[in-house]
Amino acid sequence: GSVLLDGTDLAKLSESRLTAVRGQNIGFVFQSFNLIPTLTALENVETALVPLGVKAADRRNRAAEALDSVGLGERLGHLPSELSGGQQQRVAIARALVKRPKVLLADEPTGNLDESMRDEIVDLLEGLCEEHGLTFVMVTHDSAVARRAPRLATIRKGRITVKENRPVG
Template sequence: MYRLTGVTKTYQAKNRTVPALQDVDLTIEDGDLLVIQGPTGGGKSTLLQMLGGLDRPTSGSIELDGVDVARLSEAKLTRLRAERLGFVFQSFNLLPTLSAQENVETALAPLGVRAAERRARATSALESVGLGERAGHLPSELSGGQQQRVAIARALVKEPRVILADEPTGNLDEETRDDIMALLEGLWKDRGLTFVMVTHDSSIARRAPRLATLKKGRISLRESATAGG
C-alpha cells in the first residue's frame, strides 16, 4: 500500500519557485486501479515519478508498505524499482537493436536471473500479451500497439506488485488504444496488481474505479460511477 502525506515538489526556474505538487495526501491500496488526469503541467507525471522512486519530494513522505521511499538510498531505490515496480511509458522505450524477446529480458538483468530463466520468463510474458509469435522481431518490425505490448511484457516479466503507466495509449489510434486498455485491465484483474496510470484521455478516465485529478499541483479524488463500463 502507498501512503503519501503532505507531498510537495518544487522546482527553481528563472529565480522563482515553481510548485509541481502541493501538499498531496493520497492512499493507494493493494490491488487498486487509480487513473490520474489533469491539464498539462498539473503535476501528473511528477506524481507518477514520485511513486516510482524516480524523483524525490521537496517535503512530505511517500510510504510503500510502511517504508518511506523518499528516504531510501539510491542503491536501495534502484533495487526497489528492479524488484517490485513495473513501468510502461508512452514512447515504449524499446531498444531498437534488440528483438522483442531481448527487450523483455533486459528487465531481468539487474536481478541476476540466469540466462535460461530469463529466456523462459520473457517468452511467457510475451505470450501473456499475445505476442509469443513475434518474439524474434525488432521494434521496427512491429506496429505501435505491438511495441506497447512488448513494453507491457517487459514490465510484467519482473512479476512486480505495482505497475506505473505514463500515457500508455498516448501514441496509439483509438482502436489500438481500446485493445491495450482491455489488456491492461485484464492483467490488473487476473494478477491482482496495483495499477496507477496517467492519461489525458477522458474516455479512459471514465472507466477507472478511482480517479485522481491534479490541477496546479493539488489533488482531488473521486470514485467513478461508471467504473469498468
C-alpha cells in the same frame, strides 16, 4: 506527503535501496515504448531481468511467457521496426510485467495509439493487473481512458482531488 510500499516509506530510503525497490517491485510502461531497436521482442523483455540477476535460460523462458501473455507469443524474434505501434506497446507491457512487480506505473501508455488500439491496450492492462493482483497507476490526458478507472486523481492548479469513479465498460 509520503509514498508507502508494503509499509515502507520510500522517501526515507537511501538512493541505492530505492533503486533496488524500483527494480524489484515496480514495472514501468511509457508512451514512447522505449524499446531498444536492435533487440528482438524477446531480448527487449529479457533486459528487465538482467539487473535482477536472473539466469539466461530463466530470462528467456520468463520473457517468452510474458510475451505470450500479451498475445505476442508468435513475434518473439521480431525487431521493434517489424511491429505495429500496438504490438510495440505490448512488448513494453510484457517487459514491465516480466519481473513480477507489485505495482505497475503507466505514463500515457495509449498516447501513441489509435482509438481502437487504445481500448485494446487498456483492456489488456486492466486484465493483467487484475490477474496478477497488481496496483495499477496510470497517467493520462485521455478522458475516455480516465473514465474507466475505479479511482481518479485529478491535478488542477496544483491541487489534487481524488474521487471514486464508476468505470465505464
